[in-house]
Amino acid sequence: MQSVRSVLKIENFERATTKSGQKVSFMSEFVLQQQNEAAAERQKPKEVIRRLVWKICIATLILMAIGSATRVMNAGLACPDWPLCYGELVPAKQMNLQVFLEWFHRLDAALIGVSAIALCGLSWWHRRLLPVWLPWASTFALFLIVFQGILGGLTVTELLRFDIVTAHLGTALLFFTTLLIIGTALTPYQGTGTAGKLPWVGLIASVFVYLQSLLGALVGSRWAVHQCFGGSQLCTVMYSHIAGLLPPTVVILAMVFICWRTPALHPALRRLANMAGGLLSLQILLGFATFRLHLQVEPLTVSHQTVGAALLGTLVVFTVLALRDSVSAESRVLSVE
Numbered sequence: 001m002q003s004v005r006s007v008l009k010i011e012n013f014e015r016a017t018t019k020s021g022q023k024v025s026f027m028s029e030f031v032l033q034q035q036n037e038a039a040a041e042r043q044k045p046k047e048v049i050r051r052l053v054w055k056i057c058i059a060t061l062i063l064m065a066i067g068s069a070t071r072v073m074n075a076g077l078a079c080p081d082w083p084l085c086y087g088e089l090v091p092a093k094q095m096n097l098q099v100f101l102e103w104f105h106r107l108d109a110a111l112i113g114v115s116a117i118a119l120c121g122l123s124w125w126h127r128r129l130l131p132v133w134l135p136w137a138s139t140f141a142l143f144l145i146v147f148q149g150i151l152g153g154l155t156v157t158e159l160l161r162f163d164i165v166t167a168h169l170g171t172a173l174l175f176f177t178t179l180l181i182i183g184t185a186l187t188p189y190q191g192t193g194t195a196g197k198l199p200w201v202g203l204i205a206s207v208f209v210y211l212q213s214l215l216g217a218l219v220g221s222r223w224a225v226h227q228c229f230g231g232s233q234l235c236t237v238m239y240s241h242i243a244g245l246l247p248p249t250v251v252i253l254a255m256v257f258i259c260w261r262t263p264a265l266h267p268a269l270r271r272l273a274n275m276a277g278g279l280l281s282l283q284i285l286l287g288f289a290t291f292r293l294h295l296q297v298e299p300l301t302v303s304h305q306t307v308g309a310a311l312l313g314t315l316v317v318f319t320v321l322a323l324r325d326s327v328s329a330e331s332r333v334l335s336v337e
């Protein structure tokens, strides 16, 4: 009888602990779920901004390609006034390929301008949930796009003055670079801590490609190819662009080589380095084809400008990821110490 009673007691005790155990695990699940939901809610603005930034990046790449097409098709002054075109939002009566290019270039630029204002506004509004640097970086991007708009206007009013055209492309590339830095810094990435000196190599390659692009813009805006072949003028500008190929080529090849020699490197960095190597080869091919054909094939010139921007973009993304890789390695060492 005694043993039956004790068995019943044990059973009751087990039932009670299981019930309270279930209650405890249910409570902790509930708390965890609440915490996850709160964390997801906090991540939302970051996610929205990251997506917006990548969209503006793509629109900027397209804008630069259209800008190049506008120049090579002699459409830079197809809309004689600014900011409207023939005094209208949509110049339906005057529309032809040249007017369309110049008009679409302005439309895309306006869309990017509005998106940059939204980016800046969102970054300041949600600043408590975002990295401290983000509102400042977005403000800088907005400043660049406002400056770009002023340069765009001056391009028309100053009748395509070469220094303004060059500064216009230089600022566009700087805006593109700023957005890529923001987008890459916000992208989830777990480094392997093996990047070593690669952030520096990437940075130097980016600076060289940026300078080479400015030289290219100078060649384009001064029509140096025509001037050189036609009257042996501005050949120095033309040939300095060809010679300017050397520094970025050496550094990009070194970057690809180092990546191949680093077995534990993050696959994303390896892929980006290979992509940079591929884009550089394509850019050299396009450059020589443009040169040999004396700018007669417009799509070649437009592709040369677009691939140049894509190469710069690839190097910038590589540099930021490599830097994050190094920073994560350093913080791991510090936490072990």
Ligand code: HEM
Pocket (backbone or CB within 6 Å): 068, 071, 072, 169, 209, 212, 213, 214, 215, 216, 217, 218, 219, 220, 221, 223, 224, 225, 241, 242, 245, 248, 280, 283, 284, 286, 287, 288, 290, 291, 295, 301, 302, 304, 305, 308, 311
């Ligand atoms: C890293 C390599 C290079 C980069 C980043 C680069 C970049 C550029 C850029 C951004 C432009 C301005 C395009 C425009 O305003 O529409 C340009 C123009 C030009 N580039 Fe390059 N380039 C590179 C290599 C070369 C090479 C190897 C050649 C071979 C000759 C070349 C030939 C030209 C020519 C002829 C133009 C003038 C196009 C025009 O007048 O519309 N480029 N380049």
